[in-house]
Amino acid sequence: xxxxxxxxxxxxxxxxxxxxxxxxxxxxxxxxxxxxxxxxxxxxxxxxxxxxxxxxxxxxxxxxxxxxxxxxxxxxxxxxxxxxxxxxxxxxxxxxxxxxxxxxxxxxxxxxxxxxxxxxxxxxxxxxxxxxxxxxxxxxxxxxxxxxxxxxxxxxxxxxxxxxxxxxxxxxxxxxxxxxxxxxxxxx
Numbered sequence: 002x003x004x005x006x007x008x009x010x011x012x013x014x015x016x017x018x019x020x021x022x023x024x025x026x027x028x029x030x031x032x033x034x035x036x037x038x039x040x041x042x043x044x045x046x047x048x049x050x051x052x053x054x055x056x057x058x059x060x061x062x063x064x065x066x067x068x069x070x071x072x073x074x075x076x077x078x079x080x081x082x083x084x085x086x087x088x089x090x091x092x093x094x095x096x097x098x099x100x101x102x103x104x105x106x107x108x109x110x111x112x113x114x115x116x117x118x119x120x121x122x123x124x125x126x127x128x129x130x131x132x133x134x135x136x137x138x139x140x141x142x143x144x145x146x147x148x149x150x151x152x153x154x155x156x157x158x159x160x161x162x163x164x165x166x167x168x169x170x171x172x173x174x175x176x177x178x179x180x181x182x183x184x185x186x187x188x189x
Contacts, residue, residue, distance in 0.1 A: 002063075005055025005128060012048025013136045015041055020143040056125060063125035073119035078175065078187060080116030084109040085174070086167035096159030104144050110137040120187075 018026045029037040087109035090099045099105055114134035117126060180186040 002055070002059050002124070002128070004051055005059050005125060008048050008051025008053075008055050009128065009132045010048075012045060012052055013132060015044040015048065017136065017140070020140055052129070056129065059125045060123070063123040065123050066127055067122040069120050069122045074187065074189065077116035077120040080112040080119075081175075081187075082168065082171045084113035084116070085171040086164050087112065089167060090159065090163045093163060094156050094159045095153050096157060096163065097155050098160050098163060100153075100155050103149075104141055107137045107141040107144065110134075111141070 026037075029040075087098070087102065087105040090096065090102070091104075091106035091109075093099065102108055110133055114130040114137065117130040118134065121127075121130070175187050
């Protein structure tokens with residue numbers, strides 16, 4: 002469990018710099034944006050690697066903390082589909098979804114992690130998905146407090162692409178990749 006927690010601290014820690022130390026982050030970006038992006042990417046990759054390694058080690062023996070509701074898996078499928086549609090819109094040209102939601106990546110993480118907490122009650126899942134849920138809520142609260150950028154013209158095409166691409170990726174993940182990567186089929 003130590004490696005999983007260390008990975009979460011490293012990964013979510015670097016992703017929390019803007020929440021906890023915005024002036025430091027802004028100074029680093031202003032001084033050398035490429036260096037900041039490189040450091041950010043390196044620390045994120047190390048954290049993600051530790052999360053994956055820790056998950057592989059702890060998941061098979063993690064004690065059950067609660068029994069998920071019977072409907073939890075069905076809700077997870079819907080919540081994760083919404084997340085798969087929201088997350089890509091964060092870096093796409095602004096469509097109605099992005100303009101309305103404002104922070105689609107964070108909301109996507111909230112839907113993804115909440116869904117997984119409804120389907121999994123073991124200690125490793127609670128640590129992983131609970132940490133991401135808390136981080137996303139805190140980051141969203143922080144982001145909503147920052148100055149709003151000027152509105153831009155929306156491109157409906159962006160929404161169509163996000164919904165289609167998110168749905169296709171979700172289907173591939175649900176039908177095939179989740180089982181291959183994690184050994185569990187979300188379909189039962």
